[in-house]
Amino acid sequence: MIPVQGLEGARVAVLGLGRSGISASRALTAGGAKVICWDDNPAARARAEAEGLSCGDLLGPGALDKVARLIVSPGIPHLYPAPNPVVAAALEAGVPVDNDIGLFFQSFATLAWDHYDVAPRVVAVTGSNGKSTTSALIHHILEHVGRPCQLAGNIGRGVLDLDPAVDGEVVVLELSSYQTELARALTPDVAVFTNLTPDHLDRHAGMGGYYAAKRRLFAEGGPDRAVIGVDEAEGRFLAGQLSEGPGDDRVIRISAERKLSGPGWQVFARKGFLSEYRRGKQVGSIDLRGIQGLPGAHNHQNACAAYAACRALGLAPRVIEAAFHSFGGLPHRSQTVAEVNGVRYVNDSKATNVDSAAKALAAFKNIRWICGGLEKEGGLGGLAEAQGGVRKAYVIGREAAQFAMQLTAEAEVCGTMEKAVALAAAEAEEGDVVLLAPAAASFDQYDSFERRGEDFVAQVQKVLAE
Structure with missing residues (x-):
């Protein structure tokens, strides 16, 4: 568990007692916060109370008085199509609204890091499709090379259920638009944008809101490296916003549709071959056609994203290629x-x-x-x-x-x-x-x-x- 920092002694409300809500409640309590929980489902409240958590109706008289923050689970709307009544009451009362992702980023770094040779890093992956496979593939590559790593977020464990990071560790997070749009802290070291296609449009009031939710990971997060899929207009626009010029290699553009060119850093897949170009020269190539765990152009895009993220972490092309061949794919995804x-x-x-x-x-x-x-x-x-x-x-x-x-x-x-x-x-x-x-x-x-x-x-x- 990662105890929440910065809220010791504060009164914090948690709305929604699914995986992320329970995890956040435990981590807040471990960090010294005074937690009050609520879920409309009586069975969820009973499970929370069995763990010693205190539940109370957050719409009751004075329920939000002196509350320092409201933590909201991902499935609960806070703006569109209409705010949950508790969220609306919190906003009316001036109570900041956050989620477990925001708590994670404000609490991940600790004083123990002062004694580490290599500071832990966070790779965060978002996008419409492929983010689970990309996240799992990055994690698999890191495991293959023996790098300490953990996988969490929208896949696997809740972010606050992770173990405190050890020297040189990399945490890989899959983040949905529901998670990125609300987190008050977003500070990944490497951020990945796979692609953007219509999804969850009612929750975001259209494509503009959906794109804006994804964009926050980059605009608010300020990652050291941004891996951006540029096969859609939104990705090309995002890459342009983040880049200081054509040769800015803080942005790694990726594509599964065409060859990319220019003085910057590009990774693309064409006809089953992944290529990496930097400063106009090819520096890496992988034949993806025989890799059973990554079939089809969409998985070749995932391979490009994972490859680029791992290159940003300093891994060599041949090491990444060897790890590709032992990747078995994820259940329910090709x-x-x-x-x-x-x-x-x-x-x-x-x-x-x-x-x-x-x-x-x-x-x-x-x-x-x-x-x-x-x-x-x-x-x-x-x-x-x-x-x-x-x-x-x-x-x-x-x-x-x-x-x-x-x-x-x-x-x-x-x-x-x-x-x-x-x-x-x-x-x-x-x-x-x-x-x-x-x-x-x-x-x-x-x-x-x-x-x-x-x-x-x-x-x-x-x-x-x-």
Whole structure:
């Protein structure tokens, strides 16, 4: 645990008692703060009270009196589409609003660092797609070279559940827009922006607000190095804002679509090869085509981002390349779960939006595509050009029929994962890929994309055992 610094003796309110809320409450208490918690769910309050935490209605008379800070969990809106009533009351009362990420950055450095040979560093990764894989890949590379490291944030552990950093350690954080938009302290040493595509637009009141939430990691954080994906206009604009000129190598531009040129620092992937250029000269190259844990152009973009971040930390190209080959990928993200009789079964349940599903489809040929679920805002129009490699779609979800009508590929309404996997497996031929890439949220049938992916794996195992 990382005890929170700077709030000793202060009264701090915590709203939301999920993973981050409980973690923040523990860390605040360990740092000497007087914590009062609240969650609308009675079971969550009971769990907190069982740990010795004090719960109280934050909308009660005088509940926010003398409160130094309100800590809000990521899923609780504070501005759009409408502020949570407790957040609105805090803002009205002039109480600063923060989250566990802000507490982490204000508390990470300690006096013990004065005795370290190498100060610990933080690599923070944000973006619409690929941030989990990029974060995990950076962590894997650091583990491969024997560097002390920890992984946390939107992936793995809560940030305040991390162990205090040791000499030379690197902490890798995956940060969502919900986390970056509210944190009062953001001071990463290396910050990564993978890409930007429409997502969470209701929470941010449109693309402008969504981009602004991501941008805070760089504008507020002032990282020593910024790794920026420039395949979208927003990334190019951000790189331009951060750079003092074409040769400013504090900004490392990355692309999975084209060759980058100029006097600065660039990392790009074309036709399966990653290249690094600095000051107009090539200084590194990796053949990505045979790396099973990083299939497709979208994973090549993740590879470029992780490579650039690790180069910013001083790692050599050949060391990074060796680590790429031992990376197994993440569950539910282009994860090969079986390969039998020439048919490959791939779990990409994390492809919860149109853009990520399109990238998954582009990574394979001869696809038996399992898709469907709770459709997101904007429809499925962005998938029209991506379906060229789809032999047939098998649609799941409560609105499967409506979903299927929007597809250009041949589609069969299955409804359930069990039926979809069984039918796809029965019809698959040698060279086919049975791919779960839903292009939709899971909440119509599952409580998370992880549960959906686990069901896919279970159904594949069931079919193959018959």
